[in-house]
Amino acid sequence: MTTTVGTFCSFCGGEAASGDHEHCRARLSLIDPPRYCPECGRRMVVQVDPMGWTARCSRHGETTNAAQR
């Protein structure tokens, strides 16, 4: 998975530089699509489908892993 922890943590939405995100990274690597935009920390609209996911930030647009799986 590419989108894990940028400026903001994609799992918990907290600032990536502060706090412990080990649990977040584990969840993102196993069973969770990103829920927060790594650039701005906004909650994204996420669609999971059988083979992939698409996540859309109102400011930073869409990311997807659909092509990878």
Add this chain to the structure above:
Amino acid sequence: MTTASTETATGTTGEGDILAVAREQVLERGEGLSEAQVLEVLRLPAERLTEALALAHDVRMRWCGPDIEVEGIVSLKTGGCPEDCHFCSQSGLFDSPVRAAWLDKDRLVEAAKQTAKTGATEFCIVAAVRGPDEKLMEQIRVGVAAIRAEVDINVACSLGMLTQDQVDRLAAMGVHRYNHNLETARSHFPEVVTTHTWEERWETLQMVRAAGMEVCCGGIVGMGETLEQRAEFAVQLAELEPDEVPMNFLIPNPGTPFAHLEVPQGPDALMTIAAFRLAMPKTVLRFAGGRELTLGDLGAEQGMLGGINAIIVGNYLTNLGRPAEQDLEMLDTLKMPIKALNDTL
């Protein structure tokens, strides 16, 4: 029935060892375990897990056969649900990061096509609702028709509680199976959901059955239920006689009232699988959500060799699964054939 008995730490009771009893009663005669007997299995010490799984596997092979039923699921309407199921990240009543989303018809059909490519025979369309409104019923009508026209796959739905009219309409659309989980034991349900009752769910299931659709009904293990309640749940499911029981393991999701609960432990989950198979020897028992966290790759194989005879491949509704190819490779390695579509009609 085993009631008051002199239980020991090894699972031996006044009526004999529970797995020996199960071998005769369940494997030979096809009669599921009673609540007290299921509880005995759940209480077996860890060193007897391998034996329990092996017996559950023998029961599955004897009464269900070697085929594995593969299914894919998709969320048509995500999030914003008015109900308060405490495990669910899609309830609009909790501070969950899951935002509302709708899948359009083209992506729905595409998801069905991708699912069919894996060899799956079932494709389940799920909506996070208390029950369907007219808008959703219309989307389902259009979506089911499009899938049935373009994809060779059985269509299932999971749309919450239904009215009799909605049941009849779904059956008329050709919906093959309807999923509605009782989720947990009746006695534990009020700790899990307060916005509707276990009995309301039961009523929907009865209507679904009467209309001729297959009944899919399971639940989630690890929501703070006692072992007694887990045994209670197994026999309540058995009493319903569902065509399929999906077994989920709790994923503690952020923002939900159950966020603080522990992920169920692997051995505990596996013993539960064995016990459920011994309670329901003839039902399709499906691996559903949470197995990735609870069991990992090795545990998934143990489950397949411990009573499971169906899997959801690919992703779930809001969580991701292992890549479908990985599960298909596992079945190949285990030499477990995938059930073909013409066997399901």
